[in-house]
Amino acid sequence: MSTIFMRAATTNDIPDMMRVIASARKFLGDQDIPQWQGTYPDQAAIEQDVATGIGRVLVVDGKVAGLAALVVGPDPHYLRIDGEGWLADVPYLAVHRFALDGSIRGKQLSRVFFSNIMSEAYRRGFTDLRVDTHAQNVIMQHAITGMGFDFRGIVYMDEPVPERNAYEVRLTTG
Template identity: 25%
Template sequence: MEYSFRQAQQVDASQIWEILARAIQRRKEDGSNQWQDGYPNPSAIKADIEKRNGYVLIDGDTIVGYCAILINDEPEYAKLIGKWLTEGDFVVYHRVAISENYLGKGLAQKMLLHIEDFARQHNIYSVKADTNFDNLGMLNIFEKLGYTYCGEVFFRGAPRKAFEKVLAH
């Protein structure tokens, strides 16, 4: 199965929101407080797309995954309680979600590899991300893909585990 990765368009917003809404529900069913405070929401998706930060993983015409990718744009990362592996430019991603119908196919990993390609295309060799302490799926993916735990960051008052992966040049 060949999946493609591209920048999201406004026309994709409702499909993207459907995927995120189900992911929010799954986090709740898993007993997590991640994404249970009204964020992310449709206006966050709209803003991602307007700022050209939204990206989708596609199977034919179907959007199967979503994430926001930013360069050097996460103020909370400057307040890390811990230590990053590198000091320079970095790519950060947020709001990673895979469609309910495509779970268990390794697509989150595939999307993260596309994000690494995005970083290399911009001559950036550091990828940073964070997740909730109880998001075992994402923690597992970070481990599989060679991320290093660097410490804690806080979003809307809640602590998150922060990770970095240094990419080969």
């Protein structure tokens, strides 16, 4: 049985976080998905995530195996949404730069990671969680919808291919 948990990222994690990003970038590129095929996310973005306390890592058997940034809204990229739109105008947490190391792919650890993220969001008082991904990234879409997120429309990033499918889940207790 593996030991798996999520914690805040530290500066010591940055090399491992960059390794995970390189693995995810290669995986996306091998599938001809243009997401992350430029320089983003770069080390400066990851260093900023750590410095501001929004970076999280998934640790599997003592090794950093995933990363995410938990951004308190309002997220400027989520102000414009084409489609049904967000469910409610409430405080929310946005998940960005979500990635898992290729060595653990296929072990359902995205579910574990998202479950930890959802628990932290709820514990921090957020009942609304948002995330986006490229339209061709069906594996991420499967992970997102498998955790209860619903497609809400299209949002726009600053990357060369800016359109992203946007998803939202409401965390309720009853």
